[in-house]
Amino acid sequence: MSLEIKNLHARVASTGAEILRGLNLTIEKGKVHAIMGPNGSGKSTLSKVLGGHPDYEVTEGEVLLDGVNVLGMAPDERSRAGVFLAFQYPMEIPGVSNANFIRAALQARLPEGEELEATDYYARLYEKMDMLEMDRKFTARSVNEGFSGGEKKRNEILQMLMLEPKYAILDETDSGLDIDALKIVSNGVNAMRSPERGFLVITHYQRLLDYIVPDVVHVLVGGRIEHTGGKELALELEAKGYDWIKDDIAAAASA
Amino acid sequence: MSAVLESPAAPSLSAAKTEKFVMTSGPDFHSHPTYFRERQQAAWEKFTQLPMPARTDETWRFADVKALDLSPFHRAQELGEAERSALLFRSTGLAETSGRMVFGNDRLLAQEFHGDSLRAKGVLWLPIEQAIATQREIIEKHFMREGAILGSQKFAALHESQVRNGTFLYVPRGVEIALPVECFHWSQGEGSAIFPHTIVIAEANSKVTLVDYFGSACDEPGLSVGANDIIVGDGAKVTYVAVQQFNTKSLAFRINNTVVARDAAALALVLNLGGRYVRSEAISHLRGPGGRSDMLSISATEGTQIVDQRTLQIHEAPNTASDLLYKNSLNDQSRAIFTGLIRVEPDAHKTDAYQKVRNLLLTDEAEANSAPGLEIEADDVRCTHGATSGQVDIEELFYLLSRGIPLRSAQRLVVFGFLNEVTERLPNEAICELLRDRLHAKLG
Incomplete structure (x- = not known):
């Protein structure tokens, strides 16, 4: 059981610029994969393409969720099939309370005609919020509106905890977090680690990986995975930067 | 203006077309006291003399004046026993109120006091018919004294000449009524015309909340020509909420005048779903x-x-504040028209006035025309105004979709949130909840 990305090519729909150029990656259940890479390597594009954002077009390749191709699915179907995307920049939805938003997402997973039980829902919501040290006032506040950067990221993790996806893709979840918030968010993610769930952690900095320790680290350069290693690779990248990988690619190309 | 009447093509109200409204005939006509009937007679003459609005009138800019044809309508008839009980049954609003009045075709069907707050300390809560008969001094002082200065003089005159009933609420000095007062106004029958009036007089340092509901009891076209007088005395607070749910074949006019005295506060919220x-x-x-x-x-x-x-915020005194927020979500081929003016008179220094209109266009065929305006004659004022029209934000939508919420529900949620921001300004959670429920029902 895995989320399998095969030879994925994707471009920006409006300009035609190709961003992902034959990306291969398999995230097994129970594993945490990290993707690191320099700016512009396609990290955020990958998360948006996996989520089905209309700004991008897939021109080649497959994404199989436990064997089922998700590329033909609408964004909401992908979510219900078990893919979760934690946004780098979570959107504000004015006038819609956080509690009603998460409730609508859970309601969408129930069979037609079945209503979410309110008491159980709030009990679970409060339990997860306590885990993330989120004040109860965030249930009534509009989704992400006026939240600080750290509060928005906690709110992403809260949604993940509530929706219990099969595969979670965390896009730069560490950006904008101070060290305390980083620990809290990481605890939330670690609490979700299980043999039934796979993670793809996209990050620019090694710091996050001290708290969410990955099983595998990949380096994304120019829209392709160019290097794969264990968790120590993250430290190596932190120390040496990305240039040595770029040099390797150049050397391989000229050889 | 008189050119309209002379033009045979204009939708003028000829005598033949309006005879259904002639107030002196008909077996069911009510009998207000003479002083009031004289006013009504004068109003009727004014109505017949004033031209119908024309496309070229500035106050009817953007409007389709052809939509104003009154000829299919007649005074609403008295309802039968079964119809009256059905309407009473349908008149449900807030769980807790201090009283409820129900009108069907401008006849009082019920008046209920919940608890003692409305009977205590000299509060007068009456059907207007009764107030006209017994409270002449207050009626003469406040009933439609401010005039319909935004274009509907003719409809105001029609209302005055035809008014039969509505709610009269007089709150004496210092009296605070904690729970809202509710009033239901129903129209029933094809071509029925109703003329609901609401008058609230809050004396110094009093406090009251009134909720008006307007609805059609049938699917046939009706006409409502209503008016409000909201008089807020020194230091008093009045919250007025109107929930308008006429059927979508009906024509509805509402002329609202609010007068705010020293250190007083008025808050009015109108929810327009029908018509x-x-x-x-x-x-x-x-x-x-x-x-x-x-x-x-x-x-x-x-x-x-x-x-x-159409709106007007007139700052006649210094240190006054007004804040207008109108939000419209427009589906299919529907339209929203807005013209508004903030006027600051020469002595009204330190005025703080805002005017904001936001339109959310859900289709390419929906249309919004907004014209905000300022007219400032004082110094040292802070006034801002603006109108925006836009579509549902793709990124907001994608965020909701990415959580598994289907497209239609996601769109509804964004629209709901957009409109709900207005209810959040209301300092009464029970009423907010009611407005949200009605909105949800309309958005599907």
Whole structure:
């Protein structure tokens, strides 16, 4: 059981610029994969393409969720099939309370005609919020509106905890977090680690990986995975930067 | 203006077309006291003399004046016993109120006191019919004394000449009524015309909340020509909420005058969900220093509905504040029209006035025309105004979709949130909840 990305090519729909150029990656259940890479390597594009954002077009390749191709699915179907995307920049939805938003997402997973039980829902919501040290006032506040950067990221993790996806893709979840918030968010993610769930952690900095320790680290350069290693690779990248990988690619190309 | 009457092509109200409204005939006609009937007679003459609005009138800019044909309508008839009980049954609003009045075709069907707050300390809560008969002094002082200065003089005259009933609420000095007062106004029968009036007089340092509900009891076209007088005394607080749910074949006019005295506060919120063509004129007179008026409106339209709103914030005294926020979500081929003016008179220094209109266009065929305006004659004022029209934000939508919420629900949620921001300005959670429920029901 895995989320399998095969030879994925994707471009920006409006300009035609190709961003992902034959990306291969398999995230097994129970594993945490990290993707690191320099700016512009396609990290955020990958998360948006996996989520089905209309700004991008897939021109080649497959994404199989436990064997089922998700590329033909609408964004909401992908979510219900078990893919979760934690946004780098979570959107504000004015006038819609956080509690009603998460409730609508859970309601969408129930069979037609079945209503979410309110008491159980709030009990679970409060339990997860306590885990993330989120004040109860965030249930009534509009989704992400006026939240600080750290509060928005906690709110992403809260949604993940509530929706219990099969595969979670965390896009730069560490950006904008101070060290305390980083620990809290990481605890939330670690609490979700299980043999039934796979993670793809996209990050620019090694710091996050001290708290969410990955099983595998990949380096994304120019829209392709160019290097794969264990968790120590993250430290190596932190120390040496990305240039040595770029040099390797150049050397391989000229050889 | 008189050219309209002379033009045979214009939709003028000829005698033949309006005879259904002639007030002196008909077996069911009510008998207000002479002083009031004289006023009504004069209003009727004014109505027959004034021309129908013309496309070229500035106050009817953007409007389709052809929609104003009154000829299919007649005075609403008295209802039968079964109809009356059905309407009483349908008149459900808030769980807790201090009283409820129900009108069907301008006849009082019920008046209920919940608890003692409305009977205590000299509060007068009466059907207007009764107030006209027993409270002449107050009626003469306050009933339609401010005039319909935003274009509907003719409809105001029609209302005055035809008014039969509505709610009269007089709150004496210092009396605070904690729970809202509710009033239901139903129209029933094809071509039925009703003329609901609401008059609230809050004396110094009193406090009251009134909720008006307007609805059609049938699917046939009706006409409502209503008016409000909201008089807020020194230091008093009045919250007025109107929930308009006429059927989408009906024509509705509402002329609202709010007068705010020294250190007083008025907050009005109108929820427009129904009507084929709805014209609302809202005027806030900031008459005493330190007064404040919040003017809020939510309209959710679909099909070919038209909501036509004209507003005026008149700052007549220094240190006054007004804040207008109107939000419209427009589906299908529906339209929203808005023209608004903030006027700051020469002595009204330190005025703080805001005017904001936001339209959410859900289709390419929906249309919004907004014309905000300022007219400032004082120094040292802070006034801002603006109108925006836009579509649902793709990124907001994608965020909701990415959580598994299906497209239609996601769109509804964004629209709901957009409109719900207005209800959040209301300091009464129970009423907010009611407005949200009605909005949810309309948005599907």
